Amino acid sequence: MARTKAVLGEGSRLADHLAVAYLALNCPLERVQQVLDELGLQSRRRRDLPAEVVFFYTLALCLYRTVAYEEVLRIVVEGLRAVFGDAIADVVPTKGAISRARARLGSLPLERMYAERIQVVGREDKSGVMYKGLRVMALDGSTLDVADEKSNAQYYGYPGASRGSSACPQLRFAVLAESGTHVMVGAQMGAYRVSEQTLAKDVLRCADSSMLILADRGFAGYPMWCEAGRRGSKRLFRIRDNQVLPVLCELPDGSYLSEIFPDLKTRRRAAKGKSVDGVERVRIVEYEMNLEDGSIRTYRLMTDLQDDSKYPAHELASLYHRRWRVEMALDELKVHLNENMTLRSKTPDLVRQEFYALLFVHGAIRKLMATAANTSAQAAEALSFTAAFRIVRRRLPGSVAFPPS
Numbered sequence: 151m152a153r154t155k156a157v158l159g160e161g162s163r164l165a166d167h168l169a170v171a172y173l174a175l176n177c178p179l180e181r182v183q184q185v186l187d188e189l190g191l192q193s194r195r196r197r198d199l200p201a202e203v204v205f206f207y208t209l210a211l212c213l214y215r216t217v218a219y220e221e222v223l224r225i226v227v228e229g230l231r232a233v234f235g236d237a238i239a240d241v242v243p244t245k246g247a248i249s250r251a252r253a254r255l256g257s258l259p260l261e262r263m264y265a266e267r268i269q270v271v272g273r274e275d276k277s278g279v280m281y282k283g284l285r286v287m288a289l290d291g292s293t294l295d296v297a298d299e300k301s302n303a304q305y306y307g308y309p310g311a312s313r314g315s316s317a318c319p320q321l322r323f324a325v326l327a328e329s330g331t332h333v334m335v336g337a338q339m340g341a342y343r344v345s346e347q348t349l350a351k352d353v354l355r356c357a358d359s360s361m362l363i364l365a366d367r368g369f370a371g372y373p374m375w376c377e378a379g380r381r382g383s384k385r386l387f388r389i390r391d392n393q394v395l396p397v398l399c400e401l402p403d404g405s406y407l408s409e410i411f412p413d414l415k416t417r418r419r420a421a422k423g424k425s426v427d428g429v430e431r432v433r434i435v436e437y438e439m440n441l442e443d444g445s446i447r448t449y450r451l452m453t454d455l456q457d458d459s460k461y462p463a464h465e466l467a468s469l470y471h472r473r474w475r476v477e478m479a480l481d482e483l484k485v486h487l488n489e490n491m492t493l494r495s496k497t498p499d500l501v502r503q504e505f506y507a508l509l510f511v512h513g514a515i516r517k518l519m520a521t522a523a524n525t526s527a528q529a530a531e532a533l534s535f536t537a538a539f540r541i542v543r544r545r546l547p548g549s550v551a552f553p554p555s
Contacts (some may be wrong), residue, residue: 158522199251212511215489217246257502264506268513269338271520272330277529279330284362291346294493296501305498307342330477333516337509357383364473386453403463405435417534435463482535483512494499494507
C-alpha cells in the first residue's frame with residue numbers, strides 16, 4: 151500500500167526554519183543571489199519559482215523528509231512572499247514544475263554554499279576540540295540509498311548482494327568531521343563503485359596544518375598517509391595487525407620508530423642498504439583492549455607525532471578512539487536528519503543537490519549547537535542532535551522569518 155505524504159498544519163511557517171539554516175551560517179539572501187549570478191543561474195525573468203526560492207526550498211526538504219513536495223513549497227512560498235512580493239505566485243506549482251525548477255537550479259549552488267559556509271566551528275577551549283594545539287578531525291566514509299530510477303541506477307550503481315540484487319542504487323561519500331562538534335567539512339560524493347580512498351583524497355584538500363587527522367585501517371595505505379600530510383596536517387591512523395614494520399628505535403613509553411615505503415620494491419632496496427626515495431619515518435603505538443565479551447582486541451596506530459615525551463603513547467591510544475565521533479556524525483546525518491530514507495531525487499544531479507543540502511542543514515544545526523555550548527559550561531559534543539533537530543522543527547514556527555528590510 152502506498153504511503154501518503156504528510157501535510158503540515160495550517161499556519162506553519164517553514165521559512166522560519168530556512169532562516170535559521172542560513173542566518174546561523176552567516177549566509178544571507180544577498181550571498182545566495184550572488185552565487186546564482188556567478189554561476190549564471192539567476193532567473194532572467196520572474197518565474198513562479200525563482201532560483202532563490204528553489205535554493206531555500208531544497209534546504210527545507212531536508213527538514214521535512216516525509217512531507218509532500220507541494221506542501222513544503224506552499225509553506226516556503228508563504229514565508230518568502232515578504233521578500234519577493236507579487237513575484238511569487240499565489241498558486242503553488244505542480245510536482246512536475248517543482249522538479250523542473252530544481253533541475254534548472256542544479257547542484258552547483260548547494261555545493262558552493264556548503265563548501266563556503268560549513269567550516270570547523272569548535273572553540274579551542276571546549277572539550278574534545280583540540281589536542282595540544284591541534285584540532286582533532288576524523289576521516290571516514292559511508293553510503294546513502296538513492297531512488298531506484300534508471301538514470302540513478304546507471305550513474306550510481308547497485309551495491310553487491312549475497313542473494314538476488316540490492317533494492318536501491320547507492321552513492322558513496324567521504325567526509326572530514328570535527329571531533330568536538332561533529333561538523334562535517336569537505337564532503338565528496340560519487341558512484342558506489344568509487345572507493346572511499348579515492349573520495350577521501352579529495353576531502354583532504356580542506357585539511358591544513360592546524361589539524362590532527364584520525365583515520366581507520368581502510369585509509370592507512372602509503373598514498374593516503376602522504377596525501378593527509380601534504381598540507382601539513384598531523385596524522386594518527388590505525389593500521390593492519392599484520393603489516394610488516396621494522397623497529398628502528400624503541401621509545402621509553404613502549405612505542406617505537408619505524409619506516410613505511412611507497413611499494414615493496416622500494417622496501418627491498420632499502421633493506422639491502424641502497425638509497426631510495428619516498429621513505430616516511432613514523433612512530434608505532436601498539437596496545438590491547440579488553441572487550442565486554444571477554445575477548446582482547448589489538449590495536450596498532452601509526453603517527454607522525456614522534457616526540458614520546460610530548461605525545462605519550464597512552465594519550466594517543468585514548469585519543470584515537472575519538473575517531474568514533476565521525477561515526478556519530480554520520481548517524482546524525484543518515485538516521486536522524488534523513489530519517490533512514492532513500493534520497494527521493496530521481497536524477498543524478500538532483501541526487502547530488504539533495505546530498506549537499508543535507509550536509510548543509512546538518513552543519514547549520516551543529517553550528518547552532520556549538521554556539522549554544524559556547525554560552526554554557528557544556529561541550530557541543532555533549533548536546534543531543536536529535537533534541538536540537540526537534541526543537542528547530544517544533545519551536546520556530548512562531549518566530550519571524552525575515553526582518554522588515
